[in-house]
Amino acid sequence: MRQAVQKLWPELDWITDPELREQVARTWIKGFEMSPLTPADLDEIPFTLLVPDCPVTFMQHKRCVVWIAKRAAEAMRECMADALPIDLDTVVAGAILIDVGKLLEYEKVKGETRQSQRGRSLRHPFTGVALAMMCGVPDPICHIIAAHSHEGDLVQRSVEAEIIHHADFMSFLPFKNLAK
Numbered sequence: 001m002r003q004a005v006q007k008l009w010p011e012l013d014w015i016t017d018p019e020l021r022e023q024v025a026r027t028w029i030k031g032f033e034m035s036p037l038t039p040a041d042l043d044e045i046p047f048t049l050l051v052p053d054c055p056v057t058f059m060q061h062k063r064c065v066v067w068i069a070k071r072a073a074e075a076m077r078e079c080m081a082d083a084l085p086i087d088l089d090t091v092v093a094g095a096i097l098i099d100v101g102k103l104l105e106y107e108k109v110k111g112e113t114r115q116s117q118r119g120r121s122l123r124h125p126f127t128g129v130a131l132a133m134m135c136g137v138p139d140p141i142c143h144i145i146a147a148h149s150h151e152g153d154l155v156q157r158s159v160e161a162e163i164i165h166h167a168d169f170m171s172f173l174p175f176k177n178l179a180k
């Protein structure tokens, strides 16, 4: 399973702290252990159930969010120097983990991806935090998982969480808007 997770997420290598890299990888492994989905499913299922016939897979979208978030964080650091401290490891780890809880939110029935009974009770920000805490992921990164979606609109997001929230939504809302 470890090899499968590493293959899904080459971006794990962008995390410079080896302990954090291990915690993030373990969270994905734990998610698959508890999930009806397999690593191969993530290259096929849509990244959202809110867009009919969504043309982008889960992995395409989630990797895109990691790339956007990292580049945005680097640009902000470059242009604004030390005015706004941003931790790049936190950005990359948080972006890799925001949707790990979808492993416990989705299920596949007769080839169709749908929200499971558990997913209706606990959307992925909640189960994502649970998985991450089980694997020792630090609180500032659990904060990002918790606050990345609309559930986090009542939360005062950290700078890293703001970056990832916007990276996620700027690459999701255009699809949702086109579907209207």
Ligand SMILES: [Fe+2]
Binding pocket: 098, 099, 124, 148, 149
């Ligand atoms: Fe999400």
